[in-house]
Amino acid sequence: xxxxxxKLSNNLEEIRKxxxxxxxxxxxxxxxxxxxxxxxxxxxxxxxxxxALKIAKTLKCTVEELFKxx
Amino acid sequence: xTFFKRFLVLFICGAVQVFFATYLLLELLGFGLAWHLMNHxxxxxxxxxxxxxxxxxTFSYYFLSDKRANNALYDEFNALRYYKLATAGYVINGIGxxxxxxxxxxxxxxxxxANNMIYQIAAFAWLIFGALLVWFALGDLRESxxx
Numbered sequence: 758x759x760x761x762x763x764k765l766s767n768n769l770e771e772i773r774k775x776x777x778x779x780x781x782x783x784x785x786x787x788x789x790x791x792x793x794x795x796x797x798x799x800x801x802x803x804x805x806x807x808x809a810l811k812i813a814k815t816l817k818c819t820v821e822e823l824f825k826x827x
Numbered sequence: 828x829t830f831f832k833r834f835l836v837l838f839i840c841g842a843v844q845v846f847f848a849t850y851l852l853l854e855l856l857g858f859g860l861a862w863h864l865m866n867h868x869x870x871x872x873x874x875x876x877x878x879x880x881x882x883x884x885t886f887s888y889y890f891l892s893d894k895r896a897n898n899a900l901y902d903e904f905n906a907l908r909y910y911k912l913a914t915a916g917y918v919i920n921g922i923g924x925x926x927x928x929x930x931x932x933x934x935x936x937x938x939x940x941a942n943n944m945i946y947q948i949a950a951f952a953w954l955i956f957g958a959l960l961v962w963f964a965l966g967d968l969r970e971s972x973x974x
Contacts, residue, residue: 784899785895785898788894788898788902789898789899789902789903789904790898790899790900790902790904790905790970791899791973792904792905792970792973793902793903793904796904802904802907804903805903808903
């Protein structure tokens with residue numbers, strides 16, 4: 758489980774690495790800046806629903822696999 | 828358009844605003860510097876820069892950048908950075924107006940003093956706007972280095 762934003766935990770970094778993608782590659786697929794991906798992975802930023810769905814689609818997983826409430 | 832180019836545009840606009848607003852605020856508060864702007868038309872420079880800068884950013888968004896660059900430059904994380912700074916601006920300006928209001932000489936209140944206070948508030952808000960523009964630009968510089 759990656760770093761969390763208060764009660765939200767995320768697995769983004771692990772799933773992204775397992776998919777063999779860099780932050781930049783994922784950001785281009787999800788149509789955001791690399792900084793956004795970095796901020797999400799570090800729990801600094803909670804993405805919008807649309808962005809979460811785009812990331813999940815790129816990584817071929819569900820949003821629930823990426824983010825979890827503790 | 829890149830993060831570095833946007834940094835340059837915003838930093839120049841912000842830094843020039845900070846310079847002129849600080850000069851104006853010091854003059855209005857009675858802490859005038861030893862030198863003076865001889866040509867007061869120069870006070871239009873920050874406004875012209877903001878006009879040109881925002882025009883260039885808008886033009887580049889629609890005509891000079893591709894979708895990939897725009898996605899990175901104007902994504903929701905950057906929007907959040909902007910909202911946070913705007914909120915800070917409201918708070919600092921609110922405190923500033925309160926302080927400036929408290930500093931006035933109410934026992935000898937006159938139209939001249941009222942006029943001066945309005946200018947002080949405007950100069951302070953201008954200074955904060957410029958400072959926040961510089962702060963936002965520095966975020967772009969960090970991103971251009973890390974990206």
